[in-house]
Amino acid sequence: MNRIISFSMAGVVAAGLSATPALATQWDMPTPYPDKTFHTQNIAQFAKDVEAATKGALVIKLHTAGSLFKHKEIKNAVRGGQVPAGELFMGLLANESPAFGIDTQPFLATTYDDAARLWAAQRPVVEKLLDKQGLMVLFSVPWPGQSLYTKKAINSVADLKGLKFRTYNPTLDKFAKLAGAAPTQVQVPDIPQAFATGRVEAMITSPSTGANSKAWDFVTTYTNIQAWVPKNMVVVNKRAFRKLDKPVQEAVLAAAKTAEARGWEMSKKETAAKTKILADNGVKIVEPSAELMSGLKAIGAKMMVDWTKAAGADGKAILDAYNK
Numbered sequence: 228m229n230r231i232i233s234f235s236m237a238g239v240v241a242a243g244l245s246a247t248p249a250l251a252t253q254w255d256m257p258t259p260y261p262d263k264t265f266h267t268q269n270i271a272q273f274a275k276d277v278e279a280a281t282k283g284a285l286v287i288k289l290h291t292a293g294s295l296f297k298h299k300e301i302k303n304a305v306r307g308g309q310v311p312a313g314e315l316f317m318g319l320l321a322n323e324s325p326a327f328g329i330d331t332q333p334f335l336a337t338t339y340d341d342a343a344r345l346w347a348a349q350r351p352v353v354e355k356l357l358d359k360q361g362l363m364v365l366f367s368v369p370w371p372g373q374s375l376y377t378k379k380a381i382n383s384v385a386d387l388k389g390l391k392f393r394t395y396n397p398t399l400d401k402f403a404k405l406a407g408a409a410p411t412q413v414q415v416p417d418i419p420q421a422f423a424t425g426r427v428e429a430m431i432t433s434p435s436t437g438a439n440s441k442a443w444d445f446v447t448t449y450t451n452i453q454a455w456v457p458k459n460m461v462v463v464n465k466r467a468f469r470k471l472d473k474p475v476q477e478a479v480l481a482a483a484k485t486a487e488a489r490g491w492e493m494s495k496k497e498t499a500a501k502t503k504i505l506a507d508n509g510v511k512i513v514e515p516s517a518e519l520m521s522g523l524k525a526i527g528a529k530m531m532v533d534w535t536k537a538a539g540a541d542g543k544a545i546l547d548a549y550n551k
C-alpha cells in the first residue's frame with residue numbers, strides 16, 4: 228500500500244511542479260501473472276523501452292503475480308486511478324460485456340492468423356467500451372492455443388463428466404458446465420495448490436501456463452484441442468496518461484506498438500517450446516479423437532448462438548468485421 232500512497236504523492240508533486248519537465252514520474256503497474264510468464268517478460272521489456280525512450284522521465288514499476296492487486300481488482304484499480312496502468316485477461320470482463328470475451332469463444336478463432344483478425348475486429352468495440360470508463364488500451368497479446376490437461380485419457384465429452392475443472396473466466400465456466408464438468412475459477416499463481424489439495428483435477432489452458440505450473444506434478448495427459456487463442460491487455464487510465472508530457476505520451480504509444488508486435492511473436496514461439504517441456508517432463512501429448520472434437524465443437528456452436536444473442540449490436544459489428 229505504501230507504493231500506492233507514494234504514487235498519488237508523486238502525482239501531487241508533479242502537478243505542483245508541472246513546469247519542471249525533468250521530474251520523473253513513476254507508474255506502479257500490477258499484473259496477474261508470475262515473472263517467468265512470457266507476457267510478464269514482454270511487459271518488463273516495454274517498461275525498459277519506455278524508460279530508455281523517455282530518458283527516465285517515466286519509470287514503470289511492475290508488481291507481478293497479483294502482488295499489488297488481485298486479478299479481479301486490477302481493472303477497477305486502474306479505472307479508479309489507484310494505479311495508472313495494469314494488465315489483465317480480456318475475457319475476464321466477459322460478464323461486463325460479451326465483446327470482451329469473444330476471444331475465449333471455443334473454436335471461433337483457433338490460429339494466430341484468425342486471432343489477429345479477431346483482435347482487429349474486436350479492438351474498436353473494446354476501445355469504445357473502455358473509453359467510457361476512462362481507460363485506454365495500450366496493447367494486447369495472445370496466449371498460445373488452449374488445450375486440455377487431465378489425469379486420464381479423454382476420448383469424448385462424456386469422459387469430462389463430473390471432473391472438478393479449473394477455469395479462468397465466465398466463458399470457460401460455461402464451456403466446462405456444458406461439458407458436464409464442475410468449474411471453479413483459480414488464478415494462475417494458485418494452480419499447483421488447487422490441484423495438490425484436490426480442489427480441481429482438470430483444466431484448459433496454454434502450454435505456457437501448463438509448463439510454468441509444472442503440470443506434470445498433477446496431470447498425466449495433454450490433449451491438443453487448440454480451442455481458442457485468448458488475449459491479455461494492458462490498459463492505462465486516461466487521466467494519468469494525459470498528465471504525461473506530450474513526448475512521453477508518444478514514447479509510451481510507440482513502445483506499446485512495439486510490445487504488441489513482439490508479444491505476438493513471443494507467443495507463437497511458446498507453443499512448441501512449452502509443449503516440449505511438458506513432454507520432456509513426462510506429460511503424454513495426445514491428439515484429440517474425432518469424437519471428442521465433434522462433441523466440444525457442438526458445445527462451441529451452442530455457445531456461439533448464445534453469445535450472438537447476448538452481444539447485440541456490438542457483437543454483430545465484431546462478427547461482421549471478422550467474417551469479412
Ligand code: PCA
Pocket residue numbers: 316370371395414415431432433434435436457
Ligand atoms: N493462461 C492463463 C490465461 C490463458 C492461459 O493460457 C490462465 O490459465 O489463466
